[in-house]
Amino acid sequence: MTNPQDIRSTGDAAQLRASTDPEANPVLGAAVGDTNTSTPGGDPENISGLELIESLSRGELLRRRFLRSTSAWFGMIIFALLVLMAVFGPMIYQYGPFERDLRNALTGPSMYHWLGVNENGLDIFARTLQGLRISLVIGIGTAFLTSFLALAVGIVAGYVGNKGKWGAIADGGLVNLINLFLVIPSLLLLMLFSPVLQQATWLWMIPLLAGFAWMLTARVLRAMTQQLVRTEYVEAARFMGVNPLITMTRHIIPNIASWIIIDTTLGVSAAILGETGLSFIGFGIQYPQVSLGTVLQDYNISAPYTWIPPAAVLAALVISINLMGEALRDALDPTSGSSRL
Amino acid sequence: MSEPILSVRDLSVSFPSEYGTVHAVSNLSYEVHKGEALAIVGESGSGKSVSSLAVMGLLPRNATVSGEIELLGRKLFTMDDGQLSTLRGNTISMVFQDPLSALTPVFQVGKQIAEVVRIHHPEVSVSRADRRAIELLEAVGIPEPARRATQYPHEYSGGMRQRAMIAMAIANEPEMIIADEPTTALDVTIQAQVMDLLKSAQEMLGAATVLITHDMGVVAGFADRVLVMKDSQMVETGGVDEIFYRPREEYTRSLLAAVPRVDLAESEGSKSIAGSALRHVADPAAGSTVSTPREQRPTVLEVEDLHRIYPITKGALVRRKIGEQRAVDGISFDIREGECLALVGESGCGKTTTLMEIMQLRAPQQGAIRVNGTEVQDLTRKERAALRSDVTIVFQDPMAALDPRMPIADILKEPMRVQGYTKERMDERVEWLLKTVGLLPEHAARFPTEFSGGQRQRVGVARALACDPKLIVLDEPTSALDVTVQAGVLAMLADLKVRLGVSFLFVSHDLSVVRHISDRIAVMRKGKIVELGDTEDVFSDPQHEYSRELLSAVPIPDPEIARQRRRDVIDRSAFKGVGGAAAGAGTAS
Numbered sequence: 001m002t003n004p005q006d007i008r009s010t011g012d013a014a015q016l017r018a019s020t021d022p023e024a025n026p027v028l029g030a031a032v033g034d035t036n037t038s039t040p041g042g043d044p045e046n047i048s049g050l051e052l053i054e055s056l057s058r059g060e061l062l063r064r065r066f067l068r069s070t071s072a073w074f075g076m077i078i079f080a081l082l083v084l085m086a087v088f089g090p091m092i093y094q095y096g097p098f099e100r101d102l103r104n105a106l107t108g109p110s111m112y113h114w115l116g117v118n119e120n121g122l123d124i125f126a127r128t129l130q131g132l133r134i135s136l137v138i139g140i141g142t143a144f145l146t147s148f149l150a151l152a153v154g155i156v157a158g159y160v161g162n163k164g165k166w167g168a169i170a171d172g173g174l175v176n177l178i179n180l181f182l183v184i185p186s187l188l189l190l191m192l193f194s195p196v197l198q199q200a201t202w203l204w205m206i207p208l209l210a211g212f213a214w215m216l217t218a219r220v221l222r223a224m225t226q227q228l229v230r231t232e233y234v235e236a237a238r239f240m241g242v243n244p245l246i247t248m249t250r251h252i253i254p255n256i257a258s259w260i261i262i263d264t265t266l267g268v269s270a271a272i273l274g275e276t277g278l279s280f281i282g283f284g285i286q287y288p289q290v291s292l293g294t295v296l297q298d299y300n301i302s303a304p305y306t307w308i309p310p311a312a313v314l315a316a317l318v319i320s321i322n323l324m325g326e327a328l329r330d331a332l333d334p335t336s337g338s339s340r341l
Numbered sequence: 342m343s344e345p346i347l348s349v350r351d352l353s354v355s356f357p358s359e360y361g362t363v364h365a366v367s368n369l370s371y372e373v374h375k376g377e378a379l380a381i382v383g384e385s386g387s388g389k390s391v392s393s394l395a396v397m398g399l400l401p402r403n404a405t406v407s408g409e410i411e412l413l414g415r416k417l418f419t420m421d422d423g424q425l426s427t428l429r430g431n432t433i434s435m436v437f438q439d440p441l442s443a444l445t446p447v448f449q450v451g452k453q454i455a456e457v458v459r460i461h462h463p464e465v466s467v468s469r470a471d472r473r474a475i476e477l478l479e480a481v482g483i484p485e486p487a488r489r490a491t492q493y494p495h496e497y498s499g500g501m502r503q504r505a506m507i508a509m510a511i512a513n514e515p516e517m518i519i520a521d522e523p524t525t526a527l528d529v530t531i532q533a534q535v536m537d538l539l540k541s542a543q544e545m546l547g548a549a550t551v552l553i554t555h556d557m558g559v560v561a562g563f564a565d566r567v568l569v570m571k572d573s574q575m576v577e578t579g580g581v582d583e584i585f586y587r588p589r590e591e592y593t594r595s596l597l598a599a600v601p602r603v604d605l606a607e608s609e610g611s612k613s614i615a616g617s618a619l620r621h622v623a624d625p626a627a628g629s630t631v632s633t634p635r636e637q638r639p640t641v642l643e644v645e646d647l648h649r650i651y652p653i654t655k656g657a658l659v660r661r662k663i664g665e666q667r668a669v670d671g672i673s674f675d676i677r678e679g680e681c682l683a684l685v686g687e688s689g690c691g692k693t694t695t696l697m698e699i700m701q702l703r704a705p706q707q708g709a710i711r712v713n714g715t716e717v718q719d720l721t722r723k724e725r726a727a728l729r730s731d732v733t734i735v736f737q738d739p740m741a742a743l744d745p746r747m748p749i750a751d752i753l754k755e756p757m758r759v760q761g762y763t764k765e766r767m768d769e770r771v772e773w774l775l776k777t778v779g780l781l782p783e784h785a786a787r788f789p790t791e792f793s794g795g796q797r798q799r800v801g802v803a804r805a806l807a808c809d810p811k812l813i814v815l816d817e818p819t820s821a822l823d824v825t826v827q828a829g830v831l832a833m834l835a836d837l838k839v840r841l842g843v844s845f846l847f848v849s850h851d852l853s854v855v856r857h858i859s860d861r862i863a864v865m866r867k868g869k870i871v872e873l874g875d876t877e878d879v880f881s882d883p884q885h886e887y888s889r890e891l892l893s894a895v896p897i898p899d900p901e902i903a904r905q906r907r908r909d910v911i912d913r914s915a916f917k918g919v920g921g922a923a924a925g926a927g928t929a930s
Contacts, residue, residue: 232742236804239700240756241729250755254746 065331072331075323078316086136089129097130097290099123108305116305118298128310131292134285135272135317138205142271145210147264150217153178155248157218158225175222178215186212191283202289209274217263224256258332265325269318276314292317344414345372346516346549347396347433352408354391354400362405365391367573369408373517373549378540380552380564380581382596384823385794388573389553393519396551397435398425413516431461434510436539438522440502444494450505451475451490457512477508480916481538499688500531504538511542511916518543521553528687528850533894534910536563541911555823558600558896561585562903569593581900599828600898601853638677641713641812641844642699642732645673648707649694668694670868671708676812681838681845683855683876685891686865692848695865696814699846700734713811730760730808737817739797743789749775749800750785756807774803777841779833795826799833806837812844819854831858853895856880864888 066072095101095113102121109116115125157174160167190208197204228234228251237247253260272292278284279293292314299307354366366388373379381389394400396410398417410417412433417425429435437443445453454477455470465473471490478486481504494502503523510518520539524532540563543550552563560567560581567584569576569592577590588594649669652662669691676682686692698705702725704718711717712732720728733756736742743752753774754767762770772782778799789797798818805813815834819827835858838845849855855862855876862879864872864887872885883889897903 232736232738233744236734236736236742237755239729239734241726241759242755243759250747251744255744257746 062331066327069327069330071323072327075320075327078320079324082132082313082317082320083136086129086132090126090133093126093129095123095126097122097127098288099126106300106303106306108303115309116303118303118306119300120298122298124295124306124309127290127295128292128313131290131295131310132313132317134202134289134291135275135293135314138209138275138285138291139268139272139321141203141206142209142213142275143264143267145206146213146217146267146271147260149210149214150221150263151253151260153214154218154221155225155252158222159229159244159248159252161222161226162229171222175219178218181212181215190278191281194278194283195286198286202285205275205278205284209271213267213271213274217267220259220263221256224259225252228252228255262325262329262332265321265328269321269325272314272318272321345374345411346413347551348372348409348411349392349396350409350411352392352395352410353406354388354395355405356401357403357405364573365404366395369570369575371568371575371578373551375516375549376544376547377566378543378550378552378564380554380560380567381570382554382557382560382567383570384555384825387570389570390521392570393435393521393551393553396519397429397433398422427461430457430509430515431513432515433517433519434513434515436503436506436510436518436520436523439526440499440506441494441526443506444502446494449491449493450497451478454478454490454505454509454512457509461513473512474508476915477512478505480511480912481505481508481542482534482910482912483508498531499527500535503527503531503535507535507538507542511546511548514546515548518546518548518550519553520550522555523552524559525554525556529852529896530687530891530894532559533896536896537910539563545911545913545916556600556896557585557597557824557898561896561898561900562906569596585898585900596825597898599825600896601828601831601851601856602897635677635680638679639713640711641676641678641680642846643675643711643714644695644699644708645711646671646708647673647695647698647705647710649691649698650706667868669698672863672865672868672870673708674863674870674873676844676846678811678844679838679842680861681847681859683847683849683859683862684865685849685852685855685862687850690865691868692850692865693816696734696816696846696848700732700814702728702732726759730756731811732814733805733808733810733812734814734816735798735801735805735818738821739794739801740789740821742801743797743804745789748786748788752789752800753785753804753807756804760808762808770807774806777806777837778803779829793826794822795830798822798830802830802834802837806841806843810843812846814846814848816848817850818847820850827854834858851895852880852891864891 090096093114100121101113101117101123104110104113104117105121106119107113107117113123113125115123115128117123118127153174157171157178161171162168190212193208194205197208234247234251237251242250275284275291276293276296279291280297282297284293285291292310295310296307296314301307349372350370352366352369353364356363356365369388369392371379371381381392383389391400395404395406396412396417398420400406406418412428420428444450448456451471451474454474455467458465458470458473459467475486475490478490483489483501483504489497489501494505497505506523510520518539523539524535527535536559539550539552542548552560554560564581566578567581568578569584569590571592576592577584577588579589584593585597588597647669648667648671651666651668653664653666655661655663672691672695674682674684684692684695699710702710702712702717702720709716709718712728715724715728717725717728747755750771753771754762757767757770771785775782775784780796780799780803784792789800792800798821801818802813818834819830822830831854834845834847837843838858845858847855847859852862859876862872862874862876863870864879864885866887872879872883872888874884879888880892883892893906897906
């Protein structure tokens with residue numbers, strides 16, 4: 001144990017405690033004395049130490065570390081508030097997103113229009129809440145679809161890469177596909193396809209955005225899979241004759257799951273920003289739907305109440321998701337600071 | 342007696358963790374005098390590394406430290422990091438366990454050594470420091486030091502990297518050297534050379550030395566005094582002869598007994614339980630061998646004239662073959678039922694390649710592999726899958742060999758699922774397997790991280806046993822384990838061999854490990870088997886020179902014998918070169 005970081009990792013801490021603290025654990029204290037006097041063929045290590053370690057499962061450990069960070073709390077509270085607002089707000093608020101009140105056009109916050117009315121007579125608060133709904137659905141949907149695409153391509157490419165000549169060719173093909181998607185001008189294609197597909201349903205935004213966002217994640221997952229394929233437990237599975245598909249789902253995916261979770265979380269905010277950006281320039285969500293981007297599109301620079309509320313909600317949404325993602329990354333990474341008390 | 346160079350008084354180190362406070366070191370006190378070598382011995386987790394990191398002031402920030410450390414009369418805890426940095430590498434230097442991660446991969450080795458000189462002696466010019474680095478490399482016995490100094494760490498072998506680390510450690514003629522398990526990552530033959538080098542360097546400098554190790558065998562030839570640690574506390578301390586010949590504590594005795602001895606026949610040796618476990622279980626094995634002569638038992642594995650040649654290619658676009666690496670160069674051996682063949686050799690001699698060729702169960706490049714009499718290249722896909730249950734493997738590193746995300750029960754069921762066992766049968770077998778390898782059936786629901794290294798290796802063996810194999814291939818199953826744990830695992834393996842009649846192909850770089858367990862030994866070197874014979878014959882009368890070399894490299898936990906075997910290996914004249922005078926003057930001032 002040369003590296004001081006070893007001591008910090010949870011497994012070793014448990015080991016250390018089990019073997020170093022006899023006073024605190026009378027059972028163990030008695031056991032460590034005779035560890036080496038066990039029967040022939042028996043166990044020179046102590047098994048009784050394990051009962052103590054068991055008390056903290058991995059999930060419990062993760063939960064503790066996650067909740068220890070203040071940014072996780074901030075993120076969760078803000079995100080929960082925004083989701084509650086998006087779900088219940090439009091139900092109780094008296095105006096709809098497309099109800100025109102032209103008499104009050106371009107007036108500031110009032111008792112009836114909580115956040116004012118824009119120059120087309122549309123209620124800002126109602127539109128912001130409706131936009132928040134759409135943006136949330138698109139953000140979360142896109143993030144999941146992106147992760148799924150990246151997972152499929154990345155794991156297959158990484159796994160077949162060292163499986164002989166044909167595997168190398170398949171891997172090369174997938175890598176070139178990734179590179180192709182990276183070099184084509186995605187913004188132009190999005191602007192081209194988005195209005196056409198929107199005529200069917202606004203949900204087309206999800207596959208469209210995901211189709212241009214999976215490449216970098218796929219590359220990372222490919223590299224991680226290549227690393228895992230060389231580990232001894234995957235090798236062992238191969239020597240047992242385990243089917244490659246089962247090896248992927250049983251050994252590889254669980255071991256990169258933590259990274260996928262973090263990436264998906266952070267992907268939500270990236271997708272929301274992408275969607276609002278497109279909507280803002282008029283190529284995203286179209287009438288009769290409204291997203292935070294389209295609300296911002298109706299800004300009037302001389303009337304701050306027309307653009308500050310949707311912008312603030314958008315910023316709060318993205319920041320809260322990022323705060324949670326960062327806290328999650330710290331909690332899952334044993335070498336990060338959050339494991340220190 | 343002279344003033345102590347280093348004195349540690351009442352040192353306690355603890356870390357906060359999810360499981361409450363972890364006491365890594367408690368109330369440790371020791372002194373090291375000039376020219377003295379102290380060995381701190383203990384198992385992993387006993388706090389020996391943490392105590393030396395405390396001396397270097399390299400503990401992580403969250404550690405709570407109390408007590409006093411005095412180096413040359415200066416209290417270390419009152420100094421800030423800047424002051425400590427002037428000491429590190431100059432007055433006190435460290436040799437780390439893993440030489441690969443201790444050297445920066447992106448700098449030339451010579452530059453790294455020169456840097457150590459220049460940091461503490463800025464007046465030395467760059468070219469002079471470079472020359473000094475070459476002299477130091479020469480002193481530690483690196484061939485062609487001028488060329489080697491411009492190479493990067495990955496171009497060095499493990500032993501050479503550790504030599505370079507020692508060169509770095511002695512560069513500024515420190516008063517104090519701390520060596521943290523300097524040979525654990527090395528082969529036995531290299532280990533002997535590195536330990537000799539370290540001892541010579543220490544004697545030349547007259548430096549106080551602290552050697553941290555878990556292996557009593559290494560200590561015998563090196564230390565003047567020994568401090569045994571267990572569970573963060575000191576168990577016993579005393580002169581090396583005293584500890585080895587008249588140990589007071591039971592724990593010291595068991596540590597000593599756990600070291601496999603090549604120099605003693607089976608009837609002799611120590612009286613401890615761990616040691617006798619080894620011999621005890623090996624006895625019935627010998628008995629069963631006699632019952633049926635070897636020739637009449639069926640052959641489990643037969644390897645005939647096996648070759649594995651890797652082409653060395655050059656060029657990015659057009660691959661030209663410029664040479665070939667003969668990893669396995671025509672080896673033949675066979676293993677009968679219930680027999681253990683040990684394949685012994687240094688790293689890089691082709692042991693693992695041979696194993697992989699066998700485990701692939703595919704046609705080799707050249708030669709033939711027969712399992713149970715059938716040629717593996719004639720197998721259909723289905724037959725090959727069925728044969729996978731007959732030939733199983735146990736890997737070297739118990740950490741990497743078990744999927745950290747799977748509970749033990751699922752790990753054990755994996756091979757059985759492939760063979761299509763029913764659910765009830767699997768549950769039954771999991772319980773039986775865990776009992777067989779000395780674990781409790783309740784452990785089935787736990788994850789690998791909850792187990793110690795030795796227990797994990799037991800799980801690895803249980804997985805290999807899952808489908809009643811004929812042959813288990815063991816790839817250095819104990820080299821990643823502590824000596825005391827190793828004894829337990831070896832005893833278990835010997836026991837399994839007798840009870841279940843499984844054959845083993847046991848690969849190891851350490852002859853002493855295989856002495857009690859193997860029936861026959863094949864010594865391998867550079868892809869060829871140089872000697873193959875019964876264990877007793879190889880040990881009592883090794884035929885090949887290389888076998889003798891391997892045998893003599895095994896550390897013997899007996900200070901008398903170890904001292905006789907030592908050689909002086911450091912090149913003193915090179916060390917005292919031109920640059921040496923300057924550096925020496927620097928330290929004196």
